[in-house]
Amino acid sequence: MKQNIKKLSYFLLSTFVLLLFYLTYITFQQGEELATHPQNRRMAAKEAAIIRGTIYDRQGVSLAExxxxxxxxxxxYQxxxxxxxxAHVVGYVSERYGSSGLEAAYSKELLGLTEADAVENLLDKILNRTPRGNDLILTLDASLQSRALALLGNRRGAVVALDPRTGAVLAMVSSPAFNSNTVKDPEIWEQLNKAEANAPLLNRATQGAYPPGSVIKLLTGAGILANHVDQPEKTIDCPGYVIIDGNKITDNQVHHQVNFTKALALSCNTYFAQEGVKLGWHNLLxxxxxxxxxxxxxxxxxxxxxxxxVAERRNKSQLAETSFGQGDTxxxxxxxxxxxxxxxxxxTIMKPYLVKEIRKPEGQVVRLTESSPWLSATTPEIAGLITQGMVDAVDWGTGSxxxxxxxxxxGKTGTAETKNTQDPTSAPHAWFVGFAPADNPQVVVAVIVEKGGSGSKVAAPIAxxxxxxxxxGK
Amino acid sequence: MRLKKRPPDFVLFLTVLMLLCVGLVMVFSASQYVTMVRYGDSFYFFKRQLLWALLGLGAMVFMMNFNYNNLKRWIGPIVVTGFVLLTVVLIPGVGTETNGSQRWIDLGFMSFSPAEMVKLCLIMFVAFGLAKKGERIRDFKEGLLPYLVVMAIAAGLILKQPDLGTAMVLCGTIFIMLFAAGARLFHLGALGGAGVVMVGLAIALEPYRMSRFLAFLHPEADPQGTGYHIIQSLYALGSGGLFGMGLGQSKQKFLYLPENHTDFIFAITGEELGFIGASLIVLLFIMFVWRGLKIAVTSPDPFASLLAAGITSGISLQALMNMSVVTGSMPVTGVPLPFISYGGTSLLFTLIGIGIVLNISRFTNPR
Structure with missing residues (x-):
């Protein structure tokens, strides 16, 4: 009996010790995340006693204070x-509905609750000052933001502009937008979440899921050249259609003899469907x-x-469609x-970023984002050939x-069919991606107008x- | 067995007093808001808890000086009383219904929860029986079965309230005592398996338990519904950090988390007193297990050994269950944290149990 009671005591003691370890793990490993979780209403409550930092655009215009x-x-909010x-980037803070966007992601910094703020917070306590959080300086340009939103007008869609040399996001708007100042009003919150409101809280620029249409041909083209499926100067004949696996794919017109750059400039479906099939699923993906x-x-x-x-649907005609931007992409x-x-x-794709600097209220820089490469996508030679096709597209092709x-x-236009069986009259999504100046690129733009019509007529002028x-602006 | 009486175990006595003090402070801190809203008196629960604590301490000191050998004569009536009360509470009109379960008998000035008493009664009964059995415990039919039947009836009545948590603590404690008394591991293993199946059935057949169980696995799936308790409790612990937000500074108790002065008081402690406060409670329980089981080991009388082991492990099992729920390591089963949570009957019978253990400590072999 004594032996058993001893064993029992080892068992009970070790479970308590285990609990102590788990408690340590919760406090020190997960504690930060739990304490600053957007759903944790303590953050909102804490805010009542802290002056939240200001969010500035790249020029120093206040977006949120x-x-x-x-x-x-x-x-x-501005x-x-x-x-x-x-609104979709900066987000909102509301005691009732939590927070979103950068307001949520940088809550700790904006409230001055990071480890770097410990000394200030102690001083604030001693001197009985109202604590002030850190300021954020974004890469966005406020005037570009309102310009882009105005260009979308009352159409649904999104615009993204970034600096290809650094990855700094210059503009990111999503339409319909909303007003972060009024989100906390339950009536307005309910309206924003109604089906007929077209999801204004959704950031279409980052969370939208659209078929790419012909803008994907830039990438299919890169794949074709990288895998030596074709030499850039080789021409093929476009009779205005192509038959893949028994399915006839109609082109926008008869292009006759096209080479790589001409196919891009005129957005020739025949070229990209046919050569994309030669490229194959593996190389394309x-x-x-x-x-x-x-x-x-x-x-x-x-x-x-x-x-x-998905893997089961990767047949030959899906491959052809994916190559020129339809299919399931x-x-x-x-x-x-x-x-x-x-x-x-x-x-090279630079890693995109939205926050340029974090500064203490007195102006001292806490964090400065340095641009860094994200992905190595293709070679300079291939990028040059595709650029030539895109320049031609704007000079005399579809992107004029x-x-x-x-x-x-x-630039490159895209007109993505939406395959809406309920509403056969619905217009396609209008796409445009491009950059300028072509020989010294400083800005890349992507535009989508949902069910807006043709890319060249609707999206290109916005871009x-x-x-x-x-x-x-520079 | 005429040993010279020694003073009771001072360390255990002190540990229990410390737990009790922490409990009183935390009950006040956790309930001041809810009582202000409900009764217009922020000391409402604290006063009651203080009264029960004083009553409990009185009972503890009495039991500490009451020779435990005299308990043997009273085992029969004690067990019968326990079962009668456990049955009576289920009669509509006698037992009061709160939150869909019938757990209390309203005595006018206070309410009484028979399940808390039955736990102690059953521990005494099993200790008495097993001590007499000696080696016969290894026989299933003669040694184990009678206790299992009694345990099953008590657990069944408690489940009827329904109170799965208390039933689980009861069965777990009896199980531990059977192990301590030297039951065959094969028997215990089979019984443990059966117990797991039964608990599984109890969960699967009751939709609210099933949803609690699923919420335990994925609390984030329904943060406003079934996962609410776990998530809010973890937010409280996480927000406390190392030093806590300071006594009385918990945001949780502002009605984010229901039952914050009872089943989730550990979360409030973690938020207000931080990791330091929460781990102090765990350390006090570690101290409690150590001293309680040491008394069990050093007692020369098998009945006293089993009784001390049963009382100590019953209380620590309940503490473990409560803290596991609060840290999200176990599905939500509402059991109070011994010594700390608000709840008079639980506190009274816990302290009576401690009194018995302290009395046993006066007859141990000094080493």
Whole structure:
């Protein structure tokens, strides 16, 4: 009996010790995450006593700041015509509905609760000062943001603009937008979440899932050249259609003799369907992966990585469709912008980022984001050949709607069929991706207008204005 | 057995007093808001708990000086009383229903939970029986079966309330005592397997238990519904950090987390007193197990050994279950944290049990 009681005591004592270890793990390993979890209402409660840091755009325009009114702080967001153009990136904070966007991702920094703030917080306590959080300086340009949103108008869609040399995101808007100031009102919150509101809280730029249409031909083209399926100067004959696996794929017109750059400029489906099939599933998906389409670039706001046809559906006609942008592929505008930045930056995609600097209220820099390469997508030679095709597209091909006076623009349009069986009259998604100046790229733009019509008529002019505004702003 | 009486185990006495003090402070801190809202008096629960604690301490000191050998004569009536009360509480009109379960008998000025008493009664009964059995415990029909039947009836009545948590603590404690008394491992293994199947059935056949169980596996799937307790409890522990937010500073008790002064008081402790406060409680329980089982080992009387082991392991098993629930290591089963949680009957009978153990410590072989 004594022996058994001794064994029992070892067992009970070791379970208590195990519990102690687990408690240590919860406190020190998961504690930070639990304490600052957006659903944890303590953060919102804590905020009542802290002046949350200000969020600035790249020029120093305030996008979100806390104004102290009597006993409590009031978070005020920039509004342009009743909406906050950067709402999807900056997000909101609400005691009732939690927080989103960078407000959620950088809550600790904005509230000054990181380890780097320990000394200040102690001083604040001793001197009985109201604590102040850190400020964020974003890469976004507020005027470009409102310009891009205005260009989308009341159409659904998204615009992403970034600097291909650094990965800095210059603009990211999603339409319909919302007003972060009014989210906390239960009536407005309910309205925003209604089905007929078209999901204004969704960031279409990073979470949208759209068929890419012809803009994917940039990547199919890179795959064709990288795997030596074709020499760039080799021509093929386009009779206006191509038959793959018994299915007839109609082209937008009869292109006659086309080589690589001409096929890109005229967006020839025959060329890319036929050569894409020669490239094969393995090489095509490998190319997509190299361009980061199915990867998450860790942008600190929610991103939906792209998806392709599942393994069971990867047959020959699906391959042809995927090669020219139809089929099961679904991508976000951010992913298309990043893929295009590889072409603009000699084959290398820089890691995208939204926060340029974190500063203490007194101006001391806590963190400075340094640009770093993210993916090596293709070679400078291939990027150059694709650029040539894109320049031609804007000069005399499908992308002429994006041409700018005195600046060489490279671009590619896309008109993605949405295959809506319920509504056969529904218009296709209008796409445009491009960059300027073509010989010294400073800005990459991706535009999508949901069910907007043709890429060249609808999306290209928006991209043109965004590029012009971005270049003149520097 | 005429040993010279020694003073009771001072370390155990002190450990229990410390746990009791932490408990009183935490009951006040955790309940001040809810009582202010409900009764307009933030000391409402604290006063009651203090009263029960004083009553319990009185009972403890009495039992400490009451020769445990005299208990043997009273085993029969004690067990019968326990079962009668356990049956009576189920009669509609006698037992009061709260949150869908019938656990208390309302005595007007206070309410009484028979299940807490039955735990202690059964430990005494089993200790008495097993001590007499000696080696015959190794025989299933003669040694084990009678206790299993009594345990099953008690557990069945408690499940009827329904209170799965207390039933599990009861069965676990009896199981531990059977092991301590030297039952065959083969028998215990088979019984343990059967117990797991029974608990599995109890979960699968009751939709609310099933959803709690699923919520334990994936609390994030339904943060506003079934996963609420676990998630809020982890937020509280995580927000406490090393030093805690300070006594009285918990945000959790502002009605985010129901039952914060009873089953989830450990989470509030973690939030207010931090890792240091929470681990102090665990360390006090470690001390408690060590001293309690040491008394069991050093007692020359088999009845006293089993009684001390049963009482000590019953309390620690319940503490382990409660803290596992709060840390999300176990599905939500509502058992109070001994010494700490609000709940008069539980505290009273826990302290009576400690009194018995302390009395046993006065007859141990000094080493």
């Amino acid at each position: 806390t104004k102290w009114q009597g006993q409590a702080g009031q978070r005020v 509004t342009v015509e009743h909406v906050f153009p950067s 490998d190319t997509f992966e190299k361009f980061g389409l199915n990867q998450n670039p860790d942008l600190e706001i929610p991103v939906r990585a792209g998806t392709f046809a 679904l991508l976000s505008p951010l992913h298309m912008a990043l893929a295009c930045s590889a072409i603009a930056n000699q084959g 709607g994006a041409s700018l006076k005195g600046i060489k623009v490279a 043109r204005d965004v590029m012009a505004a971005a270049l003149s």
